[in-house]
Amino acid sequence: MELVLSQILAGLSTGGIYACMALAIVMIYQAIDHLNFAQGEMAMFSTFIAWQLLHWGLPYWLAFFLTIGISFVGGVLIERIVFKPLKNAPVLSHIVVFIALFAILNSGAGFIWDFTIKSFPTPFGTTPLFGTLISSHDAGMISVTIIVLLLLYAFFRYTRVGLAMRATAANPESARLVGIRVGWMIALGWGMAAAIGAVAGMMIAPVVFLEPNMMISILLYGFAGAVVGGLTSPFGAVIGGFSIGIIENLSGFIPYVGRELKLTIALALIVAVLTVRPSGLFGRVIVTRV
């Protein structure tokens, strides 16, 4: 029993990473109505920018907020330069452009900062809490995730801009008719997603170390978390992220195949959840009018 409990705690700490990423994914999904495959690489690139700023001797928190700002501008620029000219292209073409961005950011980061593994500092220290399983960094990371979640909730629920962004994602034509500047709302969504990705990246980097491929597996778990939780619900994404961390750790217990097939088992479970609840655990079922 104690072993199971400690595995659950360990699952929570990796789950925190996935929750961060899942949150960023849901954010951009709400703003642009697509899953962004380049999300992880955008976060990775932002983290490298933060590393560079720290390397130049800036204090941590200054670098932290500066990176968020730079990422926001970067996200908006990506939308304006790459996606605006394609706004009438089919959805599948957009997905190819996401994949292209993925390749560009990944190889660009490798080219600028090379592929050696770098360590990244944490502002929360690494003293162990509750025995040895959760460090103060994990706790800090989880709290940051929750703070970001609350801020986002407030933004989407209580501000005019948040409402306009939701309207844009739900129904661009009607949104335009009531006077929302749809193009800029989408750009804003990209900016915010990049900024949240930057936060996620800077929180994750101390755990997994910084290198151009750091985000690939995390992105996958983040997607899974977001989809299981329901893509329409930021809260669901966080819960989904945490539960994937826990499931992944617990499936190591299944005899014979558990260790090798951790990922496979987690994914099979996700597909199983989806077949029972096709819109995710907390997602709204979207009814389309015909």
Next chain:
Amino acid sequence: MSKRDALQRSNCARGQLAKPQVLLTIVALVIAVLLPLAVKNFVLFQLTLAMAYGIAILGLSLLTGFNGQFSLGHSAFFALGAYTAAIMMDRWGISYIWTLPVAGIVSLVFGFLFGLPALRLQGIYLALATFSLAVATPQLLKSKPLEPLTGGVQGIVIIKPDAPFGLPLSSDQWLYYLTLAVVVVMFTCAANLINSRTGRALIAIRDNPIAARAMGVDISLYKALTFGVSAFYTGIAGALGAIVIQFVAPDSFTFAFAIALFVGLVVGGVDSIAGALFGGLFVLFVPNIAEQVSKGLAGAVYGVIMILAIYVMPSGAAGLVRLVVSKVARIRATK
């Protein structure tokens, strides 16, 4: 969807082969048959592989382009076909020719079975489910229980078949012609399928499932069957790929390959049968070209080429061709 788009689609669905199209196909075939006389064996090897990818992309096109179901997991069916061929040839000593239909049928069954639960999923959720399949494939192939069969991380090495009946061809040339023949058969079948009653049902499900159901189309059956047929194509492509490369290993079938197939599909044109071949060429050659441009930034160059391709032809190569043809027709009509 604009009105012109809809019109083009319905034209394409009716599948009236215009005269220039027939002519082009014949010219392309003649060039393809004569090509081995002109180029080196390595180039032939690459072209053979590109055709195998083209068949896989055609499978994906039947599923995504004509039936509207996403898949980011076709590397799994490709792997299934490749491993079926490799195991049959290496472990059981069966001739490579027989591996093709068997690989197709094994994939068909798996695809159909996977298509059943996938019926409940749509759009992005289906994309994730199939993507999971792609991610899980290398791990499953490496896993201990399957190792005696799959050879684990080492993979399986197969021997390249020679030309039969004492034909004066190198084995690369022979495999090229074999693949070309398979391509002709498979592409003809796909074109016929799309132009049949079944094909119209598939397209109806993509465009408007509710209307399709009202017309009496059994949506669940057709969707699951399309999954199966799509996997059938991709499985045969996988078997061809394995025979041509002479080697299968788990890490050749990662999700990156599934994504590459998807890119090929979109760049070729999702609802175009001939576009699949263009996609195959793109998947094979563009990463090589990118590497030649810059070693360090190969990924970035590949990405930029992809973006440029989408800028120039937002609906794929087939979309561009259609656009040019309709423009030319209009200029002629005004004269």
